[in-house]
Amino acid sequence: MTNNNPLPPKERMKIPRQRMPEQASAERRVNFAEVNLGLSAALAHQEALRCLHCKSHHCFTGCPVGVKVKDFIELVLAGDFLGAAAKIREDNVLPAVTGRVCPQEEQCEGCCVLGKNGEPLAIGYLERFVADYERQSGRVGLPPRAPLTGKRVAVIGSGPAGLSAAGDLVQRGHEVTVFEALHELGGVLIYGIPEFRLPKDIVRQEVENLTRMGVEFRTNVVVGRTVTVDELLGERGYHAVFIATGAGLPVFLNIPGEHLCGVYSANEFLTRVNLMKANQFPAYDQPIYDCRGKDVAVIGGGNTALDAVRTAVRLGAKTASIAYRRSEVEMPARVEEVKHAREEGVQFVMLTNPTEFLGDDRGWLTGMKCQQMELGAPDKSGRRRPVPRAGSDFVMPVQVAVVAIGNQGNPLVQSATPDLRTNPLGYIEADPDCLKTSKRAVFAGGDIVTGGATVILAMGAGRRAAQAIHDYLSHGTW
Amino acid sequence: MYRIIEARFLAPEVKLFRLEAPDIARKQQAGQFVIVRVHDHGERIPLTIAASDATTVTLIVQGIGKTTRLLNTLEAGDAVRDLVGPLGKPSEIHYYGTAVVIGGGVGTAIAYPTAKALKYAGNRVIAILGARTRDLLILEAEMREFCDEVRVTTDDGSYGVKGLVTDQLEALVNSPTPPDFVLAIGPIPMMRAVAEVTRAPGIQTVVSLNPIMVDGTGMCGGCRVVVDGRSQFACVDGPEFDAHQVDFKILSARNAMYRAAEQQALADLNQHPPELHRCRLADAQPGAVTPP
Numbered sequence: 001m002t003n004n005n006p007l008p009p010k011e012r013m014k015i016p017r018q019r020m021p022e023q024a025s026a027e028r029r030v031n032f033a034e035v036n037l038g039l040s041a042a043l044a045h046q047e048a049l050r051c052l053h054c055k056s057h058h059c060f061t062g063c064p065v066g067v068k069v070k071d072f073i074e075l076v077l078a079g080d081f082l083g084a085a086a087k088i089r090e091d092n093v094l095p096a097v098t099g100r101v102c103p104q105e106e107q108c109e110g111c112c113v114l115g116k117n118g119e120p121l122a123i124g125y126l127e128r129f130v131a132d133y134e135r136q137s138g139r140v141g142l143p144p145r146a147p148l149t150g151k152r153v154a155v156i157g158s159g160p161a162g163l164s165a166a167g168d169l170v171q172r173g174h175e176v177t178v179f180e181a182l183h184e185l186g187g188v189l190i191y192g193i194p195e196f197r198l199p200k201d202i203v204r205q206e207v208e209n210l211t212r213m214g215v216e217f218r219t220n221v222v223v224g225r226t227v228t229v230d231e232l233l234g235e236r237g238y239h240a241v242f243i244a245t246g247a248g249l250p251v252f253l254n255i256p257g258e259h260l261c262g263v264y265s266a267n268e269f270l271t272r273v274n275l276m277k278a279n280q281f282p283a284y285d286q287p288i289y290d291c292r293g294k295d296v297a298v299i300g301g302g303n304t305a306l307d308a309v310r311t312a313v314r315l316g317a318k319t320a321s322i323a324y325r326r327s328e329v330e331m332p333a334r335v336e337e338v339k340h341a342r343e344e345g346v347q348f349v350m351l352t353n354p355t356e357f358l359g360d361d362r363g364w365l366t367g368m369k370c371q372q373m374e375l376g377a378p379d380k381s382g383r384r385r386p387v388p389r390a391g392s393d394f395v396m397p398v399q400v401a402v403v404a405i406g407n408q409g410n411p412l413v414q415s416a417t418p419d420l421r422t423n424p425l426g427y428i429e430a431d432p433d434c435l436k437t438s439k440r441a442v443f444a445g446g447d448i449v450t451g452g453a454t455v456i457l458a459m460g461a462g463r464r465a466a467q468a469i470h471d472y473l474s475h476g477t478w
Numbered sequence: 479m480y481r482i483i484e485a486r487f488l489a490p491e492v493k494l495f496r497l498e499a500p501d502i503a504r505k506q507q508a509g510q511f512v513i514v515r516v517h518d519h520g521e522r523i524p525l526t527i528a529a530s531d532a533t534t535v536t537l538i539v540q541g542i543g544k545t546t547r548l549l550n551t552l553e554a555g556d557a558v559r560d561l562v563g564p565l566g567k568p569s570e571i572h573y574y575g576t577a578v579v580i581g582g583g584v585g586t587a588i589a590y591p592t593a594k595a596l597k598y599a600g601n602r603v604i605a606i607l608g609a610r611t612r613d614l615l616i617l618e619a620e621m622r623e624f625c626d627e628v629r630v631t632t633d634d635g636s637y638g639v640k641g642l643v644t645d646q647l648e649a650l651v652n653s654p655t656p657p658d659f660v661l662a663i664g665p666i667p668m669m670r671a672v673a674e675v676t677r678a679p680g681i682q683t684v685v686s687l688n689p690i691m692v693d694g695t696g697m698c699g700g701c702r703v704v705v706d707g708r709s710q711f712a713c714v715d716g717p718e719f720d721a722h723q724v725d726f727k728i729l730s731a732r733n734a735m736y737r738a739a740e741q742q743a744l745a746d747l748n749q750h751p752p753e754l755h756r757c758r759l760a761d762a763q764p765g766a767v768t769p770p
Contacts, residue, residue: 181695183515183522183560191697220562222695226501250699252709259704259728261735268698276521276692282746285545286521286692287739363731410696411714 003053004077017119018047025343029313032195032279035340036100036128041081044129047122048076054113059123062111064460065164067091069108069123076126085134086141088127093167093210094160094459096135096202099128101193101303102456103334135205142213146173151473154179154238156223156413159187160455161244161446163206164462165469166215172470176214177238179221184275187246189455191275192267194307196314197337200274224412229420233441240441240469243428244462247447248410252403253299257357262289262365266300266308266404273311291400292316297368299323299354300404301331302452306341308402313344320346323396325353325373325386349396351375351386357401368396407452417442427451434468435461440478443469479557483534488616491541492584493550496534502563503530508591509569509686509718512537513694515560516548524691524713526588527564535563538587538616544743551752565694566717569595574659574682577601578650579625580643580672582608582664586617588686589663596661597624604657605629606646608664612637644671651679658682662721666730673721683721687712689732704728 005012021037022028028035039047051073059069067088075084088095104110104124112120134140151174155162158180166176184190186203211217221227223245232238250265252258269288272278276286296312298305301324312320322341324331327350331338342348356369372392375384409426421429421438428437428444435443445461447453472478484496502512511526512535523545529536541550552558569592579593586607597603605625609615610633622628629646630638639646643664650657660683662672669685676683689701689712696714703712704725710716 181562182693183562191693220560221501222562222565225564226505226562248695248697249711249714250697252699252702254709258709259702259725259732261731265699268692268700271692271698277519281739282743284519284521285743287736287743289735290738363728363734412695 004074005049005051005053007049009052012050012052013114013118015046015050017050017122018043018125020122020125025340025345028196029344032314034199035196038132039125039129041129041133044076044126045079047126048073050114050121051077052113058111058113059108059121062108063091064107064456065091065463067108067127072130073121073123073126076130081130081133082137082139082141084130086143088130089141089143091463092459093164094206094455095127096131097160097189097198097206098456098459099124099131100198100202101454103454105335107456135202140209142209143171145171145214148175149173149473151175151239152177152237153240153242153469153473154232154236155242155244157181157187157244157246157446157448158185158207158217159244159246159446159458160189161246161458161462161465162187162242163210164459165242165244165445165466166462167210167213168463168466169469170210170214172466174470174473175216177216177218179223179227180217180219181222182275183219185217185219191271192304192307194270194274194311196310197307222412224414224416229413229417229439229442239473240443242435242462242465242469243413243437243442243444243448244446244458244465245410245413245448246458247407247427247452249408249426250403251406251408253354253405255354255356257359257365258403260357260359260365261363262400263357264400264402266298266304266402267407269308269402270304270311273315279315288315289400293318294399295319295321295397296400296402297321297323297349297396297398298402298404300406301326301333302404302406303333303337304452305402305404306333306337308404309346310337310341310344312400312402313346317400321349321396321398322346323349323352323354323368323370325351326383327351327375330383352396353386353388354401355393358395365399365401366397368398368401370394370396407447409448409451425451433464434471435465436468436478441472479559480561481557482552482554485552485554485556488538489614491550492614492616493539493541494528495537495539495549495552497537497558497561498533499535499561500533502527502561503533503535506530506535506564507568508571508595510564510566511694511717512561512563513565513691514549514558516545516552516558518559520548520559521545522560522692522694524565524688524694526686526717528587528590538584540584543740544747547744547747548752562694565713567715569661569684569718571595571599573600575601576604576655576657577659577661578604578606578647578657580606580608580647580660580662580664580668581617582643582662582668583610583614584616585664585668585686586621589661590617590620592661593621594624596659601659602626604650606631606643607638608632608643608668609637610634642671643668644675647672647675651675651681656681660684660721661686666726666733669721669724670726673724673726677722684718685721685724686717687719687724687729688717689729690735
């Protein structure tokens with residue numbers, strides 16, 4: 001690829017990283033519209049000028065799906081935004097999604113050489129820019145489809161892993177059907193990630209692109225109940241199955257009072273708003289507990305916790321807090337989410353561990369008994385383990401609490417597929433490289449194998465699965 | 479869209495629907511439920527499957543809130559937006575000896591397939607059907623077809639014996655041949671009262687719980703109930719549980735969580751009825767029809 005950058009490297013390094021235009025915090029606190037507004041073409045060009053065009057291009061290796069970052073940046077510099085989008089699509093079927101929700105600071109941008117002495121190239125902003133440009137142009141450069149192979153693949157789950165695998169498999173000429181349990185397609189992109197971070201129209205557009213590529217989608221099918229894996233491989237005539245059902249069973253704290261009204265799992269709180277549009281009740285029928293004027297606490301420190309607490313802000317909470325048992329540096333959430341949350345008035349109550357939910361005699365939550373923690377020696381995750389401080393109990397007055405401490409494997413597929421091996425946490429055992437399970441012709445990937453991770457890691461698993469499934473269908477050897 | 483093949487009132491506000499859903503029909507077992515979404519802006523609600531044939535499932539719906547009232551305005555030829563299932567664990571059907579099946583109000587519709595399966599497994603099945611008043615009694619004739627005995631109670635004495643289902647149950651429990659197994663499905667106070675009657679004599683008792691659900695696949699945890707001091711998800715671990723271990727107080731409280739919103743939605747509906755509303759209450763033939 002030619003170098004379209006007119007500036008010598010020294011000049012490039014003088015350009016500051018471009019700032020993402022965003023809705024003012026006072027404004028966005030009261031609406032669900034997207035916070036980040038996206039770069040203009042001029043800003044995108046200015047940012048792309050910063051790329052050093054390194055020979056080593058660490059940015060490729062930092063990407064779980066191997067997007068050819070440097071190459072698409074070159075196309076941005078050449079003004080060929082559609083070409084840039086098509087370049088990303090060679091490796092990533094959901095660029096408008098990953099441009100918004102990837103933890104770039106740990107991936108491509110974390111590997112960017114510019115970051116050694118300053119701020120890394122804003123690769124995520126540029127990815128989002130070209131994907132949005134492409135979508136708005138109406139000229140989405142869908143990759144060509146190979147001649148039909150006559151092989152049929154069933155993909156279970158329409159989240160990032162399933163969509164990514166479906167896109168790759170259909171390109172290779174296989175017939176692909178994606179089965180989704182809910183009434184809408186997109187999995188966690190629809191029910192989990194809020195509108196203000198990922199507009200649902202974008203997800204619908206990406207699903208539409210896959211439909212145009214030839215993927216068949218079926219909603220309202222719960223594999224394990226409506227149809228089993230064995231039936232898919234038998235009478236339904238599929239040659240391979242990819243299980244990408246996500247980490248679907250919320251973990252609770254198992255402390256007294258967790259059944260009080262007002263205590264939610266993050267999955268439920270977010271699903272009611274994102275999938276069911278409870279924030280628009282009564283125009284939509286599904287309600288959510290009226291958070292207006294209430295004190296809301298979200299327990300956890302990941303992206304899901306941040307999504308929940310920022311949703312609470314928008315639902316009109318009087319106070320919205322994150323209660324996390326470690327300190328802010330250990331929080332797994334993206335840096336940008338923490339920054340945005342703080343701007344929106346979210347309080348961060350660190351080193352705090354709830355021990356009991358307190359309620360009134362009608363069964364409604366009134367407060368949360370907590371203990372203060374301090375950090376001890378590092379644990380298995382490498383983070384310093386929080387230990388309770390004696391005599392530090394206090395009560396946090398809250399009327400709504402959202403538990404966002406992770407998920408377990410959803411058992412529906414596994415329990416109906418006895419020859420599928422799982423681990424003690426309920427996740428499916430699959431080879432990390434080829435994603436083969438213990439059952440012939442069945443592959444699994446994404447959160448149902450790894451436990452709760454990120455959109456892009458699930459997409460990476462979808463890609464690897466598609467490759468392995470393609471190999472299996474081509475050679476027939478297991 | 480899932481087409482309605484048949485729709486008719488069994489009692490005031492209680493309507494039977496037969497919906498085209500071959501995949502669900504093929505798999506359905508007694509005790510399982512579906513999640514229904516009536517229209518594009520609709521909520522997801524769980525409804526137990528009363529019966530199924532080769533291509534259709536039968537639901538019996540009591541119009542209580544906005545969604546069930548809306549559903550009850552639909553007729554044959556109409557369709558619901560979404561239907562997914564069969565969800566939940568099927569009823570555990572064994573030979574116990576004498577099984578008492580108690581249906582309170584529309585709970586009878588949920589108990590019906592399990593009662594039939596219990597009979598098929600060789601049990602002597604005694605049904606106790608309770609209703610507030612005669613007009614609200616459903617499926618009596620259908621139960622009589624296969625049950626060894628059917629007892630009917632009404633709160634106001636307009637039909638059967640005046641009193642509660644638990645009066646009849648107590649009489650059976652204290653008889654020389656007490657039941658070996660009890661299934662109770664109905665309002666929470668009824669299920670709780672049944673559990674108390676059978677607790678001391680130690681008769682195995684199962685109830686089918688109806689907590690608030692969203693997805694019905696274990697993903698949201700909204701339907702968690704406390705059974706034997708442990709949290710269980712009714713959608714994947716249930717909906718049937720050991721009645722003596724269920725914390726009914728928590729279930730009642732949680733089911734009231736959205737009462738204010740539900741009342742608002744219902745008031746809005748009453749003020750602005752949907753255009754398709756065609757009230758057929760006048761045509762209702764209480765209790766006189768056979769489900770497929």
